[in-house]
Structure formats: C-alpha cells, structure tokens
Amino acid sequence: MAKNPKLSRAMSLTIVLFFFILLFSYADQNLLGPFLNPHLQTFFGSIEDALVPKMSIISSVFVFLSGVSMVACAILADKTSRKWICFGGTMIYALFSISTVLIPDGEVGYLLFFITRALNGIGIGAIVPTIFSMVGDTAQPEKRTAAFAYINVAMIMGQLVGMLLGGMMGDIWRIAYLITGTFSLLLAFGLLGIKEPKRGAAETELRGIEGAEYNFSLKKEDFKKIWSNKSNFWLITNFIDCIPSGIAFFLIFKYLEDTRNMDPEMITMVVLIAFIFGIGGALVFGFLGDRLFKKDRRAKVLIALICNAFPILFFIIFLLSDYNLPDGASMGEALSIPAFVLAVGSLILLMFVNQGVGPNWHSTLTDVNLPEHRATMISLASFMDLIGHTVGPLIAGFMTAQFGLQAAMWAAVFFWGLNVVLWLPIFFYIEKDLDNIHSVLEGRAKMMMEKKENE
Structure with a gap:
C-alpha cells in the first residue's frame, strides 16, 4: 500500500x-529527589536524615494516586477517546504544577505541597496509558520497539530535565515546578490540533482493509481472557524492577553530597552524562529489539532480561568505589581520583x-x-511499576533513618537481583501468547473484510 505523505507528516x-x-511530565515527577535537601530546609529548617521520611511520604502518595488515576483513565480510554482523556489529565497536572509557586515556607507549606503534589499525580496518571496506546496504533509491529524507544527517550530526557532543574535551581525550587507546568499547559492545547490514531490501524492483519472500521472495545468479560495470557501476568506484576531505581533516584543527590562530598553542580554534571548515555542505550537496544525480533520472537524479552541483569554489577562497583572529594573540588581534580572515575564510569554503563x-x-x-486492551494493560503494568516507585522511596527513607545512606543504597542491589529472576518465565511463554493474538486478529480481519464486501 502506498504511503500518504500528509498522513506520515501528521503522525x-x-x-x-x-x-x-x-x-515535561517526567521532569515534574523527578524534581523531588534533587530538591530533597532544599525542601527539608524550606519546610522544616533542617536537612537531618531523620526528616527524610516526611518527603518520601509525599513521593509515595504522589505515585500511588497517579497509579489509581492511570488505571481508571485507561479503562475508560479503551472504551472512548484517548486524546481527550490525555488532554484533561495534562491540563490538571499542569495547573497544579503552576500553583506550586504560591506555596509558603514552614509546615503549612509542607501540607499545601503535599496536597498539590497529590492532585498533580491524579492528572499525570491520565497521560501514560493514553499516549502509549496511541503510539501502539501509530507504529507498525515491525517498527514498534523503535517507536517506543523514542518515547522512552522522552521519559529519560524528562528525568534528566528534572535532575538538571533540581541541580541548578536549589533554593528557588518553586520556579522549576512553574516551568514544567507552563510548558505542559501549552502542550495540552497542542492536543486539540491532532487527530487521534485509529485503533488497530497499524496491525499487520488489518492494514490492508481500507474503509473498514475496527469497532472492538474493552468489555467486562475480556478481563478473563487477558489474564489467561501468561506473558501478561509476568509483564504486569513484576513491579520489583522499579524498587531499586526508586531507591537510587530518590537518594542519589543526598548520597553523593553527604558521603562523597560532591557538590550539587558536579552531581548534576555526572547525572547529565549518565542520562545522555541512557538515551543512547534506549535507542540502541530499541532498534536491536526490532532487528532481532524478525529472527527470534523471544528477542525483545531476552534483551530486556540482559538489560536488567548487567546493571547490578555496575551498581555494586559504583557503591564499592571509595573516595571523598576535597571541598570545592573541580571536575578536573575529581577525575584525577581513580575511584571517582570508576564510580562515574560504572554509573554511565548502568544507565x-x-x-x-x-x-x-x-x-x-x-x-x-x-488493540482494545492496550491502554488498560499498559496502565495496569504502569500501576504495578508505580507500586515499586512508591515502595522504593519508603524503603529509602526508612533505611536511611534507621541504618544510614549506605545501607539504603545497598538495599537496591537485593531488589535488582530479585527482579531478574521474575523476568525468566516471560521468555518461555511469549511465543505461544503472540500466536494467540495473531490468530484473533486474523479472524477479525476476515470478519471485517466480509462485512465490508456485503455493504
């Protein structure tokens, strides 16, 4: 079928x-870690380790409410318009981010910050499942991993922007939330000018049926069929993989400041370099997934398994690299310390x-x-991930308060190892589940073609 240039540009x-x-939504979500010490100073006048759980509770409530919103909005999105749900969520999130600029200092400010972040999370919850579902209907299966690689780059760059804003702004942290909220508000209006991708339009079995509408939508009885898919079970319930990153991202600024005497500007630079390599990793392994999938349908799962396992080694090296930077050390001086170079190198490879x-x-x-199940399933998977992100900061706060920063960071290693074990069953179930999906789509394509011929 010939490509339509105007349609390609629109997509x-x-x-x-x-x-x-x-x-920008991921930038907003990742501001709390870099601003951990400034927040503690603003609301409580101290940066003592014992106060860390007060901020970790905010992070956990935020991600939990995001998850609840995500599941509710995704189920609705598999029945109705995904674009309008995404628009509403982006507007809510943007407005509550902007309102953060009005929050005062002191414990009253802490309470108001708690409330605005909770409401902000509800808005953000509508964004992820609707966008991923629409991307799935835009990209053809043979190019789908590459398309998701670009979207994952957005998420990585969002984390990076959040880290950079946090590292640069410090005491003027309210302006960072104003920036992310304002840009998101403008982008929300951009949604009004796009056409929502048709559900199922990119599937191999359905691409050649012009003029026929894919009218299938999520029904109550579908949930039983969904859970008969064993790959789904392991892909969705493995929330353990987010606990180590939840611990590490929540504590990394404080860890490097307090235990390695690294100043915030240098931490920001190290994190910037690591995230740039992370972007490269998402693109490289995304394209590799599409290429190898043509030869072996288990290839994407194998790549994901490998990419979960090797970071454990790199994180252990990062933690074992023992150094303490002199006060006010420059990057050049830091690079003359072998343990610093080893730690930074391992962090870059990890990312x-x-x-x-x-x-x-x-x-x-x-x-x-x-196609009619994807928003719901992505939301359920993301909700389980959010449980991991919720538990991660809670574990980080508890371990830091009770046993110190080093013990909290080492806890991430345990959960990373457990995560690898939970990926193994998918490797054995994936081919059978792919066959079942293609069989259903072939049957529907035949039915749609017969209906079109009879009209």
Missing part, C-alpha cells in the same frame, strides 16, 4: 507532541544498559495484547 507531528508531553529495558518491555506488552 510524525503527533509523535513529537507525545514526546514533549511525556518529557546505558538499563535503559534498554523500557522500549522492549513496552513493545512486548503491546504485541501480546489486542
């Missing part, structure tokens, strides 16, 4: 819009490899679900 613009909506998980995971989850 490209749609993907770009989705890219930036995710970028490069670990970011290969995302595009292959999202692509696999899309492949093993019917």
